[in-house]
Amino acid sequence: MKTNLTLPEMTVEIDREHGLHLLHQMLRIRRFEEKSAELYTQQKIRGFLHLYIGEEAVAVGVMENLDPDDNVLATYREHGQALARGVSMGAVMAEMYGKQEGCARGRGGSMHLFDKETRFFGGNAIVGGHLPLAVGMALADKMRGDNRVTCIFFGDGAVAEGEFHEALNLSALWDLPVLFVCENNRYGMGTALELSHSVTDLAAKAAAYGMAAASVNGMDVLAMHAAAREAVTAIRHGGSPWFIEARTYRFRAHSMFDAELYREKTEVEEWKGLDPIQSLIRTLKERDLITDDDINQLELMVGIEVDEGVRFAEDGTWEPVEDLERFVYWEEAVA
Amino acid sequence: MITKTKPNNLLVTPGVETYTLTYREAVREAMREAMLRDERVFLMGEDVGNYGGCFAVSMGMLEEFGPMRVRDTPLSESGFTGAGIGAALNGMRPIVEVMTCNFSLLAMDQIVNNAATILHMSGGLFNVPLVIRTATGGGKQLAAQHSHSWEGWYAHVPGLKVIAPATVEDARCMLWTALEDPNPVMIFENSLLYNLKGEIPVDPQPIDIDKARIRRYGDDISIITFGRSLFKVLDAAEILAEEGIECEVIDLRSLRPLDDETYIDSVVKTNRALVVDEGWKSVGISAEISARIMEQAFYDLDMPVERVCGVEVPIPYAKHMEEASLPQVEDIAAAVRRMVDHG
Numbered sequence: 001m002k003t004n005l006t007l008p009e010m011t012v013e014i015d016r017e018h019g020l021h022l023l024h025q026m027l028r029i030r031r032f033e034e035k036s037a038e039l040y041t042q043q044k045i046r047g048f049l050h051l052y053i054g055e056e057a058v059a060v061g062v063m064e065n066l067d068p069d070d071n072v073l074a075t076y077r078e079h080g081q082a083l084a085r086g087v088s089m090g091a092v093m094a095e096m097y098g099k100q101e102g103c104a105r106g107r108g109g110s111m112h113l114f115d116k117e118t119r120f121f122g123g124n125a126i127v128g129g130h131l132p133l134a135v136g137m138a139l140a141d142k143m144r145g146d147n148r149v150t151c152i153f154f155g156d157g158a159v160a161e162g163e164f165h166e167a168l169n170l171s172a173l174w175d176l177p178v179l180f181v182c183e184n185n186r187y188g189m190g191t192a193l194e195l196s197h198s199v200t201d202l203a204a205k206a207a208a209y210g211m212a213a214a215s216v217n218g219m220d221v222l223a224m225h226a227a228a229r230e231a232v233t234a235i236r237h238g239g240s241p242w243f244i245e246a247r248t249y250r251f252r253a254h255s256m257f258d259a260e261l262y263r264e265k266t267e268v269e270e271w272k273g274l275d276p277i278q279s280l281i282r283t284l285k286e287r288d289l290i291t292d293d294d295i296n297q298l299e300l301m302v303g304i305e306v307d308e309g310v311r312f313a314e315d316g317t318w319e320p321v322e323d324l325e326r327f328v329y330w331e332e333a334v335a
Numbered sequence: 336m337i338t339k340t341k342p343n344n345l346l347v348t349p350g351v352e353t354y355t356l357t358y359r360e361a362v363r364e365a366m367r368e369a370m371l372r373d374e375r376v377f378l379m380g381e382d383v384g385n386y387g388g389c390f391a392v393s394m395g396m397l398e399e400f401g402p403m404r405v406r407d408t409p410l411s412e413s414g415f416t417g418a419g420i421g422a423a424l425n426g427m428r429p430i431v432e433v434m435t436c437n438f439s440l441l442a443m444d445q446i447v448n449n450a451a452t453i454l455h456m457s458g459g460l461f462n463v464p465l466v467i468r469t470a471t472g473g474g475k476q477l478a479a480q481h482s483h484s485w486e487g488w489y490a491h492v493p494g495l496k497v498i499a500p501a502t503v504e505d506a507r508c509m510l511w512t513a514l515e516d517p518n519p520v521m522i523f524e525n526s527l528l529y530n531l532k533g534e535i536p537v538d539p540q541p542i543d544i545d546k547a548r549i550r551r552y553g554d555d556i557s558i559i560t561f562g563r564s565l566f567k568v569l570d571a572a573e574i575l576a577e578e579g580i581e582c583e584v585i586d587l588r589s590l591r592p593l594d595d596e597t598y599i600d601s602v603v604k605t606n607r608a609l610v611v612d613e614g615w616k617s618v619g620i621s622a623e624i625s626a627r628i629m630e631q632a633f634y635d636l637d638m639p640v641e642r643v644c645g646v647e648v649p650i651p652y653a654k655h656m657e658e659a660s661l662p663q664v665e666d667i668a669a670a671v672r673r674m675v676d677h678g
Contacts, residue, residue, distance in 0.1 A: 071425065100458075102458070103458075104456060104457050104458035104460065105458030105459065106458070107455055107456055107457070107458045108456045108457065108458065112456040112457070114456070114457035114458070114460050114461060115460075116460050116461070121424060121461065122453070122456065122457070123456070124449075126444060126448045126449075129417070129444055129445065129448055129449060130449075131417070132413060132414045132415070132416070132417020132418050132420070132421065132445060133417050133418075133420055133421035133424065133449060134421060135414065135417065135418040135421060136417060136418035136419055136420055136421020136422035136423070136424070136425065136429075137421040137422065137424060137425040138421075139418055139421070139422050139427075140421070140422040140425035140426055140427045141425065143377065143403060143404075143422075143427065144426070144427075162413065163413050163414065163417065163444075166409075166411035166413055166414025166415075166417075167414055167417070167418075169409060169411065169414070170408070170409065170411060170414050170415065170418060173409070326459065327454055327455045327457075327458060327459040328454070328455055328493045328494050329454070329494070329496075329517075329518050330454060330462045330517035330518055331459065
């Protein structure tokens with residue numbers, strides 16, 4: 001069993017095609033979210049909007065290793081996971097507009113993206129509350145003999161919740177195929193890791209439950225990809241849970257209402273120097289795998305996809321108010 | 336204690352061949368039948384396996400079905416209730432046993448924020464076919480952390496179904512229907528009913544989980560109740576019958592949804608309504624029933640709706656104090672006499 005493994009950074013082998021693919025996925029999330037922030041200021045998107053900018057390497061690096069039939073659960077900061085998982089940009093944007101063409105018919109909004117086809121189980125906004133769900137989903141697969149992995153994303157804040165400890169204990173006790181991905185962005189909303197945890201080594205807490213646990217540079221998509229590949233392979237073959245702590249940072253405020261009084265601008269700037277997209281571009285260029293033309297090409301594609309997503313949301317329709325009381329209980333016709 | 340009253344309408348399908356068993360055995364038989372019929376069904380909870388269940392409900396099931404399907408859990412109410420929700424989302428039909436509903440409050444986040452909301456938040460994509468069984472009620476001198484009735488809190492929540500089987504037949508036959516329901520269903524079993532003996536059909540059939548039942552017919556007053564209080568009300572009705580007062584006794588059976596039609600029709604007939612609930616009055620089930628009667632049958636009432644409920648105090652340990660805190664047969668009879676004399 002590995003505990004507190006720190007993988008070497010930026011030394012992972014990579015070819016041009018894979019490099020371009022990872023870059024494309026990260027750019028999709030970045031540009032989508034930049035557009036979302038803009039639309040928020042135009043009041044097209046309301047409620048809470050939690051941006052993932054700066055953390056793209058985590059979702060992209062992990063998701064590439066999952067099969068289409070695996071289960072994915074995420075937090076309320078989950079646009080990145082949804083897009084990386086393959087939920088369409090239009091369906092996500094329409095959801096944030098509150099339109100019925102959204103991936104949850106506009107009933108969920110930014111914090112509650114769901115998709116059946118990609119087995120994307122939210123968009124969960126009670127911190128730590130989705131960890132037990134992941135345990136149960138993996139238990140169901142194990143009982144049926146289905147060789148699925150359940151991958152759950154959560155933040156450093158969730159690690160202080162009782163449900164984190166209950167879920168890790170259960171998954172290790174019952175040998176369940178769960179990949180726990182802790183996105184440690186150093187703040188639970190505005191409270192720093194050091195102010196929340198007596199022990200700030202989060203992987204050590206997972207290791208205490210007897211599971212393989214690794215800390216990974218979450219600003220490095222290649223490191224994330226390699227660590228997740230190792231974890232997913234081990235889970236699929238051995239069935240036992242793994243924990244990856246992705247050390248990352250969000251460049252934007254917690255939500256659109258956050259004045260960011262709790263952290264220094266210099267700290268934010270330092271982390272921006274570790275931008276996962278710029279880091280990957282630098283690595284790929286150093287290895288002569290891509291050119292500026294490639295990047296321009298990707299930006300062009302992403303720009304078109306974002307524009308089409310916005311158009312889809314703009315063209316979407318409002319659910320009739322007469323339908324207000326639907327989806328409280330199961331309707332066969334909806335299935 | 337359960338009295339020896341022989342109420343007159345405790346079987347849903349009277350006239351069929353029956354046999355006698357306890358409420359505890361009825362729940363166990365219902366779970367066994369479900370496990371035998373559907374391999375997606377499994378039981379999970381604290382001490383359900385090796386111990387045989389805190390109330391011995393699942394005794395012998397570990398031996399019969401094995402540790403994969405009868406799962407002892409750690410003391411992690413939120414963790415294993417959430418795991419039940421996750422398993423239900425992923426195609427299983429779990430029965431989660433929460434030892435008492437007092438401990439279910441540790442899982443309230445899972446039940447209220449996840450089980451009750453996921454179908455809606457996902458725009459109808461993902462449902463949670465989960466059954467949670469939990470013991471409720473006071474009367475065993477277990478004081479304020481093991482005696483309360485929390486069914487009213489859960490019945491407040493859209494997205495949940497909440498049922499309270501009082502009779503042995505309901506304990507035997509409502510579980511299968513609950514398991515077949517595509518929504519999360521909470522079953523509140525009053526722990527003082529586990530030793531109750533009753534008749535059930537030799538060939539029990541699944542029965543509805545959303546309709547109230549008239550357990551005794553009468554013209555003078557409607558008494559609306561559920562769970563263990565049903566038997567106290569029936570005892571009171573027996574005493575009152577000897578005095579010439581005929582009570583109509585309605586067993587709600589389902590607390591969400593409420594079957595308005597059955598008790599409103601009764602009130603329209605009798606023109607008087609008394610609600611009996613072990614739970615507290617304030618913002619509780621009795622308050623809701625009373626409000627609905629006012630909304631739907633105000634002009635049929637001869638007098639205000641009255642309530643006999645748990646006294647608004649955390650349930651005390653000392654026997655005489657605990658008894659004083661819960662509705663008793665004499666409290667119910669006295670309220671009825673007062674109301675009927677008045678009218």
